[in-house]
Amino acid sequence: QSGSSLRIVSAALKQGQITPTELCQKCLSLIKKTKFLNAYITVSEEVALKQAEESEKRYKNGQSLGDLDGIPVAVKDNFSTSGIETTCASNMLKGYIPPYNATVVQKLLDQGALLMGKTNLDEFAMGSGSTDGIFGPVKNPWSYSKQYREKRKQNPHNKNEDSDWLITGGSSGGSAAAVSAFTCYAALGSDTGGSTRNPAAHCGLVGFKPSYGLVSRHGLIPLVNSMDVPGILTRCVDDAAVVLGALAGPDPKDSTTVHDPINKPFMLPSLADVSKLCIGIPKEYLIPELSSEVRSLWSKAADLFESEGAKVLEVSLPHTSYSIVCYHVLCTTEVASNMARFDGLQYGHRCDINVSTEAMYAATRREGFNDVVRGRILSGNFFLLKENYENYFVKAQKVRRLIANDFVNAFNSGVDVLLTPTTLSEAVPYLEFIKEDNRTRSAQDDIFTQAVNMAGLPAVSIPVALSNQGLPIGLQFIGRAFCDQQLLTVAKWFEKQVQFPVIQLQELMDDCSAVLENEKSASVSLKQ
């Protein structure tokens, strides 16, 4: 396990090997060094240092609040943070300072975590690259890794190194980059169609989407209320479990949270063997667009389970091919509705036009939203028109039910978890990525992830191995609703088997060696 994991640094804090302030300052220094990654929109340095100071007092008095006390964390900039600007990477909310904390943010703070800042994203989380926000694209730290650089040197075609940086995936790319570049130990993302798992896969992280209803959405600025969940990005599965333990539970401010679903705390047992486990492989996820590297890793992962005694079954999720279009209809309708409140009257951007209220609304919204957001609002409103409602919205809801039932049937057939790819391929260079428009990209990139959101299931992307280019590839495990602990237990076992290598960013941050010590490339059991 990596020496930079939350658990280990937490132990170091408890033993007094490092103080929260030292840890905070190291992370702040890394944030400065990696500023060019554009991972953070707002760095809350003062807040973090003050929290560190308080944490330090608690440790001195032996009153630590637990595993998260003194741990630097980052939060995607679509979670409300009291007194700290929350922009959703949109002109519409530039300068908006919420007067309250999202429940998940409050819970992290209550546990003593240090809020390092707010991370970059696609505008209102609409995208799969973290390229479409007003603060510019997020750069994937792996672009600058020793692993990737060395591979590129071997290829004579690659010349223009600096402009050939890679996207992080998205929309929680800022959170992924922040964790991947060691500027914090865990970050909150949001996951509506894969926005936490996708960048986790591209950045070599654990990206966990909890069951819908397990974690409060209060304060998360919504994309699709019926699919959004706060996501967790960490460097290992145990860390994700620690954060989940802090976040999970009913919230009186979110009526969709469930009352008594799971035992706490989320201590993950180490599975000795997997012989009692049944792993399902959905055959519909084997599609032509899937890169051969990912396909091969997927099948090796299945072989690994089988060779360790698990039952591996091919299962069918027959409505998979309708999933993306169904997601598109449901997503845009809720977007159209949720974005209606941004009218420039009370908060956020407001245009200079004052001719009439209607003209003010129109100009404000035109100036405040980018093309992607406006496009989704337009389609969503079209689907909700009286004459279209039955044909699109109601139909899409029916398909959603069928998709959810597909999963239920698979689990009822005895499968414990499903194993799928997270993305079609590893991260692509930015210049490659922007050749396609946001909608096409989202449709491609959400292909393996969004069905889970429609069914409300827990899912986690686990980094498996490096591609031929030296870039991370992740695989996704999907569990039964509210069997998050079981899912993470399986993921933890898998993580241990694959020994994914730690990103090597020494060149970038050589004077931060204290944080990075003990990080030596481990063996990769699934190496191609």
Add this chain to the structure above:
Amino acid sequence: MAAPMQRWVGRGRHWTFARVDGGSCHRREAPTGSTSNRIRGRSSVAQQPLYTTQKPRKGEHKWAAVVGLEIHAQISSNSKLFSGSQVRFSAPPNSLVSFFDASLPGTLPVLNRRCVEAAVMTGLALNCHINKKSLFDRKHYFYADLPAGYQITQQRLPIAVNGSLTYGVCAGKKQSQVIPKTVRIKQIQLEQDSGKSLHDDLRSQTLIDLNRAGVGLLEVVLEPDLSCGEEAATAVRELQLILQALGTSQANMAEGQLRVDANISVHHPGEPLGVRTEVKNLNSIRFLAKAIDYEIQRQINELENGGEILNETRSFHYQLGCTMSMRDKEGKQDYRFMPEPNLPPLVLYDATSLPAGADPQQVINIDQIRETLPELPSVTRERLVQQYGMLLEHSFTLLNEVGLLEFFQNVIKETRAEPKKVTSWVLNTFLGYLKQQNLAVSESPVTPSALAELLDLLDSRTISSAAAKQVFEELWKREGKTPGQIVSEKQLELMEDRGALEQLCHSMMEAHPQVVMDLKKGNPRVINKLIGLVRKATQNRADPAMIKEILEKKLSS
């Protein structure tokens, strides 16, 4: 704020309270079902009013009007429908606004239990079927006092459906006969109120007050079973009494706690229903009746003159007494309804479906609410008729005046006088004085105890009824004297001394020989003149019956 220039402008307000399904009540039933539906469910055979044109032609055209109402009643609750903000009338602007009410991004609705209970209670009182599962929907439109850009309402599956409201319409020569009628209730839905816009024309700005935004409303949708302004007004008045009896809404129209939209059309009986118009935001019972009757007549005139009725929204101009088109620039709104994803279905239980061991704080039991239903106005009236032998119309009057029933019951409690006497005094004398001076019962200078004491004096024959009137008048002057004090000060006790009275009669006959002569000549009616004179001489203290008896005896001897 330029106070003198501020005015409430109706424009836009109608959006909030427009029909939920956009369809027409009438249309849904047209063409065949309409007439029979309207008649079905009525408990009376009274003819519905038919309208004639102002200039009747050959073969006189009769018109029938069809009226349906949508009534918004503000739920009487300490906090709003989906947030913990307080509900209070005339609080400083924007002082009762939570983050959710202001629609700050990321906030979520949390359903107020009290509002649900109020809806269930109202549904039960209005004989509705309570849906064990109901749903919330978003209704979208842009307006400055609707910060989320949508209203949360119950379009698809409301909390209560298929009820009825029985009300009484006055009929007969002196409008003294009460005919019971019934209007069907289509549904009752829970929904959010909007904020208020204050348009400042002088500075061409609009000020927004969100205190009301998110307050819980019960929208009661009546089927188009009504046929004139008076019926509508009486039905709304009855609903108001029911809501007040239940305590589910204060239903004070002046404070906007009860607002009515009326859908109106006219047609020839037997023919399909006409095009309807909607008159919005009627906020007094009197204007409601006036607006509906005006609109009916306007439609008839329009059609008689070869015009056509537009399916439009109109407002009632109370100073001019007419309805006017609100001229929506944008024409028909498409509200783009969508299920509210942040609220799970609202599930209610009854004794049979209540899960064992359910936390009473987490569930709502319909049967339990049914047990707590108070006496409803119709039952109160029946009880009054039974218990006190009063006429049905008297019971209506007692309930219609705010506080009058309580006043009456307090008098009854404290007096030995016959209930009929009390009824007569409360409804004629007491109410007459109030009406004359335009006072509410609560502002009355006469307390129930004082009236009770006065009626006791009358009942024990201590004073005559004429003297009682005099005492009442004294009481009205608020001089803080009890009826007993007034009687003794003014020496109004009934003259019990027969000898003295005989003496008085004797001298009165002697003083008026002409009258006595007339009487003896066979004109018995002039005896009243003598009686009057004697009464006057006793300052109303003598019993007129006794005076008459003495006089007759003397005359015949």
